[in-house]
Amino acid sequence: MQATQRRLRRDLEANAQFGALEAVDGHGRTALTGTDANRDARKRLVGRFEDAGLDVTVDAVGTVVGRWTPDSADPSAQPIATGSHLDSVPRGGIFDGPLGVYGGLEAVRTLQDADCNLRRPVDVVCFTEEEGGRFGNGLLGSSVATDRIDVEEALSLEDDAGTDLETSLERIGFRGEGRVDASEWDAWLELHVEQGRTLERREAAVGVVSTISGITHCYLELSGEANHAGSTPMNTRADALAAASDIVLDLESAVRRHVEERSSTAVATVGQLDVSPNATNVIPGEVRLGVDVRDVTQQSIETLVATLEDSARTVERDRPIEVELVRPYDVAPETMAERCQNALRSASDAVGVEAVSMHSGAAHDTMTVSRVTDAGLLFAPSVAGVSHNPREWTDWEDCTTAVTVLAGALGDLAAT
Amino acid sequence: MQATQRRLRRDLEANAQFGALEAVDGHGRTALTGTDANRDARKRLVGRFEDAGLDVTVDAVGTVVGRWTPDSADPSAQPIATGSHLDSVPRGGIFDGPLGVYGGLEAVRTLQDADCNLRRPVDVVCFTEEEGGRFGNGLLGSSVATDRIDVEEALSLEDDAGTDLETSLERIGFRGEGRVDASEWDAWLELHVEQGRTLERREAAVGVVSTISGITHCYLELSGEANHAGSTPMNTRADALAAASDIVLDLESAVRRHVEERSSTAVATVGQLDVSPNATNVIPGEVRLGVDVRDVTQQSIETLVATLEDSARTVERDRPIEVELVRPYDVAPETMAERCQNALRSASDAVGVEAVSMHSGAAHDTMTVSRVTDAGLLFAPSVAGVSHNPREWTDWEDCTTAVTVLAGALGDLAAT
Numbered sequence: 047m048q049a050t051q052r053r054l055r056r057d058l059e060a061n062a063q064f065g066a067l068e069a070v071d072g073h074g075r076t077a078l079t080g081t082d083a084n085r086d087a088r089k090r091l092v093g094r095f096e097d098a099g100l101d102v103t104v105d106a107v108g109t110v111v112g113r114w115t116p117d118s119a120d121p122s123a124q125p126i127a128t129g130s131h132l133d134s135v136p137r138g139g140i141f142d143g144p145l146g147v148y149g150g151l152e153a154v155r156t157l158q159d160a161d162c163n164l165r166r167p168v169d170v171v172c173f174t175e176e177e178g179g180r181f182g183n184g185l186l187g188s189s190v191a192t193d194r195i196d197v198e199e200a201l202s203l204e205d206d207a208g209t210d211l212e213t214s215l216e217r218i219g220f221r222g223e224g225r226v227d228a229s230e231w232d233a234w235l236e237l238h239v240e241q242g243r244t245l246e247r248r249e250a251a252v253g254v255v256s257t258i259s260g261i262t263h264c265y266l267e268l269s270g271e272a273n274h275a276g277s278t279p280m281n282t283r284a285d286a287l288a289a290a291s292d293i294v295l296d297l298e299s300a301v302r303r304h305v306e307e308r309s310s311t312a313v314a315t316v317g318q319l320d321v322s323p324n325a326t327n328v329i330p331g332e333v334r335l336g337v338d339v340r341d342v343t344q345q346s347i348e349t350l351v352a353t354l355e356d357s358a359r360t361v362e363r364d365r366p367i368e369v370e371l372v373r374p375y376d377v378a379p380e381t382m383a384e385r386c387q388n389a390l391r392s393a394s395d396a397v398g399v400e401a402v403s404m405h406s407g408a409a410h411d412t413m414t415v416s417r418v419t420d421a422g423l424l425f426a427p428s429v430a431g432v433s434h435n436p437r438e439w440t441d442w443e444d445c446t447t448a449v450t451v452l453a454g455a456l457g458d459l460a461a462t
Numbered sequence: 463m464q465a466t467q468r469r470l471r472r473d474l475e476a477n478a479q480f481g482a483l484e485a486v487d488g489h490g491r492t493a494l495t496g497t498d499a500n501r502d503a504r505k506r507l508v509g510r511f512e513d514a515g516l517d518v519t520v521d522a523v524g525t526v527v528g529r530w531t532p533d534s535a536d537p538s539a540q541p542i543a544t545g546s547h548l549d550s551v552p553r554g555g556i557f558d559g560p561l562g563v564y565g566g567l568e569a570v571r572t573l574q575d576a577d578c579n580l581r582r583p584v585d586v587v588c589f590t591e592e593e594g595g596r597f598g599n600g601l602l603g604s605s606v607a608t609d610r611i612d613v614e615e616a617l618s619l620e621d622d623a624g625t626d627l628e629t630s631l632e633r634i635g636f637r638g639e640g641r642v643d644a645s646e647w648d649a650w651l652e653l654h655v656e657q658g659r660t661l662e663r664r665e666a667a668v669g670v671v672s673t674i675s676g677i678t679h680c681y682l683e684l685s686g687e688a689n690h691a692g693s694t695p696m697n698t699r700a701d702a703l704a705a706a707s708d709i710v711l712d713l714e715s716a717v718r719r720h721v722e723e724r725s726s727t728a729v730a731t732v733g734q735l736d737v738s739p740n741a742t743n744v745i746p747g748e749v750r751l752g753v754d755v756r757d758v759t760q761q762s763i764e765t766l767v768a769t770l771e772d773s774a775r776t777v778e779r780d781r782p783i784e785v786e787l788v789r790p791y792d793v794a795p796e797t798m799a800e801r802c803q804n805a806l807r808s809a810s811d812a813v814g815v816e817a818v819s820m821h822s823g824a825a826h827d828t829m830t831v832s833r834v835t836d837a838g839l840l841f842a843p844s845v846a847g848v849s850h851n852p853r854e855w856t857d858w859e860d861c862t863t864a865v866t867v868l869a870g871a872l873g874d875l876a877a878t
Contacts, residue, residue: 242693259692263742274849275731275754276675276823277658280714280721282847287732288714291707298696298704305696315691316703317742319735326679326733326752336742338691407692431698433690434744 047160047396047457049152049449055442057094057148061087061132062140067436070137074436077134078180079108080214087132088220091147091172098155100170104222106197108174108215109187111226114154115167119460124232126460128153128452129171131187131411135179139438141239145426145445147172149237153453157460160453164460166232173411174215180205188411191228192418229418233386233459236412237452239440240425241433244404251399251447253425254390258406258413259311259340260347260379264354266293267370268361272323272331284366287321287330292365294319296357297337301350311405312341314350342379342405380413386422386459393454399447424452463576463812463873465568465865471858473510473564477503477548478556483852486553490852493550494596495524496630503548504636507563507588514571516586520638522613524590524631525603527642530570531583535876540648542876544569544868545587547603547827551595555854557655561842561861563588565653569869573876576869580876582648589827590631596621604827607644608834645834649802649875652828653868655856656841657849660820667815667863669841670806674822674829675727675756676763676795680770682709683786684777688739688747700782703737703746708781710735712773713753717766727821728757730766758795758821796829802838802875809870815863840868 065083067074077083091110095102100112111129115121130146150170157164173191178184181203189195201212201221215221228234245253270284294316301314318336339350351373358369387403394401404425412423426448429439481499483490493499504526511518511528519527527545531537546562566586573580589607594600597619605611617628617637631637644650661669686700710732717730734752755766767789774785803819810817820841828839842864845855 240693241690242695243698261692261743265742273847274657274824275729275733276677276756276825277656277849278729278823278847279658280718280729282659285714285731287735288710291710291714294704294707295711298701302696313691313694313696315701315743315745317691317737317744317746318740319703319737319746320740321733321735324734324736326681327677327731327754328733329731330733330735338743340692407694408690409692431689431694433693 047156047450047453049156049446049453051442051446053155054148054152054446054449057151058140058144060090061144061148065134067137070436072436072439073140074137075134075140076136076138077132079133079175080180080218084133085218091132094151095170098151104220105224105226106222107187107190107200107211108220108222109191109226110172112151112170113167116164118163119165119167121167123166124230125167125169126233126456127169127171127231128235128456129173130236130238131173131176133175133177133179135177135434137436138434139436141438141440142433143176145239145440146237149449149452152449153456156450156453157457162457162461164457165462166460168456168460169231176411181211185409185411185414188228188414191226192414194414197225228415231419233420234412234415235386235422235424235452235455236410237424237426237448238410239433240428241408241431242428243431245402245425245427246429246431248402250402251444252394252451253402253404254387255382255406255423255425256387256403257342257382258380258409258423259342260344261377261409262339262347262351262373263375264337264339264351264371264373266335266337266358268333269368270331270366273329275327275329278329283329285329286333286367289361289365289367290319290333290335292361293335293357297354300353304350309341309346312346312350313407314339340407344378377409380416382416382422383420386420389455389458390422390424390451392458393451396454397447397450424448463572463866463869465572465862465869467858467862469571470564470568470862470865473567474556474560476506477560477564481550483553486852488852488855489556490553491550491556492552492554493548495549495591496596496634500549501634507548510567511586514567520636521640521642522638523603523606523616523627524636524638525607525642526588528567528586529583532580534579535581535583537583539582540646541583541585542649542872543585543587543647544651544872545589546652546654547589547592549591549593549595551593551850553852554850555852557854557856558849559592561655561856562653565865565868568865569872572866572869573873578873578877580873581878582876584872584876585647592827597627601825601827601830604830607642608830610830613641644831647835649836650828650831651802651838651840651868651871652826653840653842653864654826655849655854656844657824657847658844659847661818661841661843662845662847664818666818667860668810668867669818669820670803671798671822671839671841672803672819673758673798674796674825674839675758676760677793677825678755678763678767678789679791680753680755680767680787680789682751682753682774684749685784686747686782689745691743691745694745699745701745702749702783705777705781705783706735706749706751708777709751709773713770716769720766725757725762728762728766729823730755756823760794793825796832798832798838799836802836805871805874806838806840806867808874809867812870813863813866840864
């Protein structure tokens with residue numbers, strides 16, 4: 047059983063044209079949910095589903111499902127599902143999302159060609175607004191499909207211009223009916239580009255994810271006193287930026303120690319820092335920090351957040367600065383189902399490629415689906431680990447190998 | 463000889479109405495160059511000059527001079543000049559600038575009342591655009607009066623909306639002729655609020671400035687690599703914000719040591735920090751820092767800039783980060799003329815108040831005037847050191863005492 051590179055590549059290259067960026071280094075696209083580019087991409091997907099004999103449905107939040115019911119299958123059996131998303135970040139790459147959707151379709155075509163004796167239907171799924179590039183909440187379609195967000199709430203989400211999801215889906219003809227229910231799937235597999243360098247460094251064809259890291263976002267408000275940079279002596283300052291720098295470096299050294307001594311998968315990032323008034327000749331009075339903490343166990347995340355809180359208290363003790371910390375976003379780590387990991391590893395063995403067992407530091411729709419059914423996540427290598435960037439790239443050979451592994455695993459799961 | 467508090471206060475309170483802020487804690491105003499508020503303030507000033515018998519001229523860049531030629535004076539003798547500015551920063555205070563202009567006028571009225579035997583005319587000057595709140599270059603009127611910027615260049619400066627200084631001065635009727643030439647003044651004195659806490663802490667009525675700190679602005683561009691906060695392990699990151707934090711803290715500790723060991727007047731501030739892409743879940747790829755370094759000797763400034771450069775090289779050595787440093791703004795320290803300082807100290811003695819000898823960390827028009835003639839700078843106390851803020855305050859008693867000192871010093875200088 048072997049996926050067909052030509053077919054897969056044609057689909058991905060055609061999809062890359064929707065929202066394609068001109069004059070960039072690489073192959074970039076901007077295809078935000080509900081835009082013309084997203085409409086065109088969805089329409090082509092529906093056509094390609096139909097070409098392959100899949101029954102297409104679109105749910106209320108625009109999640110598209112193509113169902114293949116093999117002649118050998120019980121149409122009422124719980125399906126095996128696979129998929130990903132077609133929306134992109136602004137100025138994103140052409141593989142992040144589409145590889146999992148068209149890879150799912152190509153896996154189905156591969157299974158069709160192989161004439162397997164499958165007992166379950168196979169669903170290929172395109173979730174809406176995975177990136178959160180327009181309506182703020184990432185993993186949106188999968189959150190609705192797993193009942194974490196209800197349909198009405200999702201449809202009322204607004205973009206920066208005040209247009210809601212419902213209006214934008216109606217405009218492009220993808221405001222469907224009902225709700226995809228992921229808990230009805232017997233199992234779920236997602237193929238995605240790694241967005242890191244682990245596979246490239248190991249020269250491995252595929253990665254089988256054991257755990258998706260949990261994520262916490264903390265925001266810290268540091269309050270000092272804005273004052274004249276010339277007439278305020280050093281010893282009477284309450285400089286919120288110097289205090290923030292303490293916290294940035296404390297966190298960096300703490301997480302590095304944590305990686306060395308306790309948990310090699312831990313990461314912590316101060317990605318956002320805003321200074322007020324932010325003028326060269328004024329001592330910073332206020333600083334806001336946005337911190338992202340991730341690891342594969344909640345305990346490790348809590349340890350790092352406690353370190354961050356300690357650092358804030360130390361700054362308050364050592365400087366005339368007040369620090370407030372809030373933690374509005376917290377998603378628990380998700381362990382992938384053993385039987386899904388096993389199916390992906392067996393399929394890799396059958397293809398004769400090494401499957402590296404690894405964690406995912408990035409969130410994916412699988413993180414949400416995993417809460418309601420058995421789920422697995424398969425990675426294809428990312429050249430130089432680059433993603434969310436027109437330079438994102440995965441060799442066609444690697445794409446095809448990963449889809450062959452996906453097809454094998456789907457066939458395995460759908461056979462019982 | 464004693465300045466009249468009632469007269470001075472009436473002028474400052476009337477001036478505070480132009481561009482007055484409603485509903486603020488304190489007494490704020492916004493009176494940018496060339497606005498209606500600035501026009502009204504200038505018109506009232508001209509009227510008050512004329513009420514006191516001063517001959518008024520307005521130069522090409524709108525700098526207003528009121529000349530008093532005492533009967534005893536040689537009209538062709540080089541005048542003694544004093545003054546400041548009426549423009550404010552956005553949401554500024556009511557003393558920063560106006561105290562020096564109306565204080566200069568009140569000093570002249572005090573000298574008139576005292577019937578001194580003066581040999582030189584006395585000029586009261588209101589410089590245009592000291593704050594740089596609209597046309598970008600601070601100290602603009604004094605820079606033209608000292609031939610550092612020519613008239614045409616100054617008139618062609620544009621605000622953010624593309625309106626040039628010439629048009630805005632014509633609109634308010636203050637685009638005059640010729641150029642005030644500060645090198646023709648025998649000496650210059652400026653009264654200004656301290657904008658610091660030195661006088662308040664010393665419970666002193668006035669400060670006589672010995673040196674105005676020089677100022678350098680450096681900008682550092684740190685280039686790392688923006689990447690996914692989840693899928694990029696700690697040991698493969700090129701985090702420009704962590705690197706910037708190193709530089710912020712290096713500079714802070716270096717200048718604190720420098721203050722302890724070498725120069726108590728040194729200050730250094732990272733007032734500006736901009737992160738790109740500045741998203742919580744993305745490792746910062748680029749950071750731009752704006753640094754302000756000041757001290758009373760150029761050598762001390764150079765030592766601190768060298769420390770900053772060392773810090774940048776250390777970051778480049780220790781991290782996969784590139785740093786570029788530029789230094790587009792550099793103004794040398796200015797030592798005040800001994801005879802001006804002496805005149806201010808003698809006048810303080812005559813009034814019976816302590817005159818604290820101190821430096822100025824803030825720049826003033828005096829910094830520019832000092833390059834072409836003997837100059838002195840007198841400070842009145844600022845409550846809590848607050849300035850550029852509606853909470854800026856100097857007690858009326860302190861204003862009046864400082865004007866009495868100014869009058870004494872002007873009289874002293876004009877007598878010979």
